Amino acid sequence: AQTVTQSQPEMSVQEAETVTLSCTYDTSESDYYLFWYKQPPSRQMILVIRQEAYKQQNATENRFSVNFQKAAKSFSLKISDSQLGDAAMYFCAYRSSRGYNFNKFYFGSGTKLNVKP
Amino acid sequence: NAGVTQTPKFQVLKTGQSMTLQCAQDMNHEYMSWYRQDPGMGLRLIHYSVGAGITDQGEVPNGYNVSRSTTEDFPLRLLSAAPSQTSVYFCASSYGRGLDTDTQYFGPGTRLTVL
Numbered sequence: 001a002q003t004v005t006q007s008q009p010e011m012s013v014q015e016a017e018t019v020t021l022s023c024t025y026d027t028s029e030s031d032y033y034l035f036w037y038k039q040p041p042s043r044q045m046i047l048v049i050r051q052e053a054y055k056q057q058n059a060t061e062n063r064f065s066v067n068f069q070k071a072a073k074s075f076s077l078k079i080s081d082s083q084l085g086d087a088a089m090y091f092c093a094y095r096s097s098r099g100y101n102f103n104k105f106y107f108g109s110g111t112k113l114n115v116k117p
Numbered sequence: 118n119a120g121v122t123q124t125p126k127f128q129v130l131k132t133g134q135s136m137t138l139q140c141a142q143d144m145n146h147e148y149m150s151w152y153r154q155d156p157g158m159g160l161r162l163i164h165y166s167v168g169a170g171i172t173d174q175g176e177v178p179n180g181y182n183v184s185r186s187t188t189e190d191f192p193l194r195l196l197s198a199a200p201s202q203t204s205v206y207f208c209a210s211s212y213g214r215g216l217d218t219d220t221q222y223f224g225p226g227t228r229l230t231v232l
Binding site: 004006009035042043044045047050091095103104105106107108109110 | 211
């Protein structure tokens with residue numbers, strides 16, 4: 001089974017600064033999808049950004065961007081101009097793109113992001 | 118369009134009691150799943166369904182049952198609650214067609230405490 005590892009249980013960033021959250025994964029597949037989800041104190045899981053493994057270009061969504069290194073199996077999330085509302089748990093997730101398990105998502109253990117005013 | 122709804126939001130059970138966590142979606146999604154979230158462990162898949170009448174086990178299925186009689190509903194049953202089942206439970210759904218745009222939408226979660 002695929003595994004997703006987030007090695008930073010907690011991080012802090014000053015408001016308006018930039019922070020990078022790390023994620024690595026283990027897979028033997030060549031086609032797959034990677035995601036970052038945000039979970040604020042409300043517990044709602046919110047999709048932040050998605051990356052298709054066959055695309056070399058890194059995904060961006062406003063202040064959020066990823067650094068996808070397929071050979072290294074690394075998928076980091078960069079948050080620019082951090083805002084107080086970015087404070088949350090962030091989960092990295094993996095989904096296969098084919099086969100019987102293509103619907104299954106595998107999640108990392110999460111990184112808690114604190115934003116200091 | 119309500120998205121994915123879960124009831125109840127909070128529940129306290131005694132050891133040995135049974136109960137059903139409800140999940141419904143109104144997006145005509147084929148794929149639905151149940152996760153539990155424990156501190157430091159992220160989300161772990163309990164059971165999932167790829168369509169009405171079809172269910173399968175995830176990583177941690179023991180102590181839970183599911184059924185999928187309609188596309189919209191995917192209830193999770195705790196047969197005989199144990200303190201180890203104290204957790205936050207999330208239901209999620211997606212189109213399940215493996216497309217680039219296919220992502221999971223989550224319900225608000227149910228916090229369950231078993232005494």
